[in-house]
Amino acid sequence: MRAATLQAQTVNKSTVYRRCLPGGPWRWVLPGVIVLQNSPPTADQRLVAALLYGGPHTLITGLEACRRQGLRLGDMPPDDRVHILVPHARRVRSTGYVLVERTVRMPTGRSIGEIPVAPVMRASLDAARRIRAETPVANLLFEAVQRGGCTPAALSAELDLGNSRGSAIPRQVLKKITPLRSVAELNAKQLAESCSRPPTHWNPKLYTSDGHYIATPDAWWDDVGLAWEIDSVDFHYSRDAYGRTVRRNSRYGQAGVPVVQTLPSQMSSNPVGVERELEVAYQAASERGRADVRVVPDNAGVHGQGNPAA
Structure with a gap:
């Protein structure tokens, strides 16, 4: 009070x-x-106190707002501050555990458990501008895209409208993640740059010659018909997800497409070994001959059976 x-x-x-x-x-x-x-005070009491300190129309933003809206933030740098947005005309300063950001662009918030929070797009960028390492920023922005309903283009537009302070790393990350689907793919793309022949496509849709869907590999070498899948344990832990992976691998086999499967942890623990495995697989695929499959752009229509979600 x-x-x-x-x-x-x-x-x-x-x-x-x-x-x-x-x-x-x-x-x-x-x-x-x-x-x-x-x-x-409890965690919620700390938030209520920060809101009272900020005054009317104050919103919780940053990591706490992201967490309360369902984003997974397990690898974020430790920070026990509460980040709030207040109208620019209000003369309130940061103090104690409260980080105050005065803004002329006060967003429309939403209440979660009676705590008013900034929308995911604003909250994730407010947090990202204060993180000084690329990997946690990439994790956060991927979460905003995958679980928060944002798009890389919308995040970039929002970043351009806001304060430029701290925007360099988020801006670099957004340029890299636009064609990708996860931080693991970002790390894979960086690793693949050291291969003698980097992938020709990222996340292409593959179809048989008669129009049946095969898969959407993380990376693809079109000259030899080699697929690369970054299979995280977290993504495939459920029975349904595991079943989808098995069916995907079966379609690869039926189409004669060789595939390299890599765990995200392998890229950090043994990048040289992963690179060597890709080089060997590429050489074997070139000697074997390319399977009769075709790459279809996302905006192209395809005739035939098959379900890309299966």
Whole structure:
């Protein structure tokens, strides 16, 4: 509760001060904001206190807003600050655990568990501009795309409209991830640049000569007909996902398409070994002869049977 609210309810200033002394029943959380208990505030109480400190129309943004909207943030750099957005005209400064960002572009928020938060697009970029490493920024923005309903183009447009401070790394990441679907693919693309023959396509749709869908590999060498799949355990952990992978591999086999399967962890723990495996697979595919398959752009129609989601 705000101290001013308590005073307006006939609790005089000296009583508020006395009850917040060490050993008293209350404690100060932020300037002008009190928690009516002596124990440390809970996570939600910290958020409410930050909102009270910011004043009317304040929104939680950054990582906490992303987390509350379903984004997975397991590998983010540790940060216990609460990031809030306040209207630019309000003279509020960062203090304690609260990071205050005054903005002339106050977004329309949404309430999650009675906590008003900035939309995913704004919240993810507000967080990304304060992270100084490319990989966690890429993870965060991929999450915004995959789980937050954003697109790389929309994120780039939002980034252009906002404060330029801290935008360099998010801007670089957005340029790289536009044709990709995960951080694992981004790492794969960087690793593949060192191969003697890098992939010719990323995420192409493959069809048989009579129009039956085969798969959408992460990477594809069209000259020899070699597919590369980055199969994360996290993505394939469910029974349904595992079943889709088995059916995909069966279609590869029926079409005569050789495929290299790599775990994301292999690219970080043994990049030289992964590169060597790709080189050997490429050589074997070139000696074997290319299967009769074709690459179809996303916007092209295809006649025949097959379901790209299967």
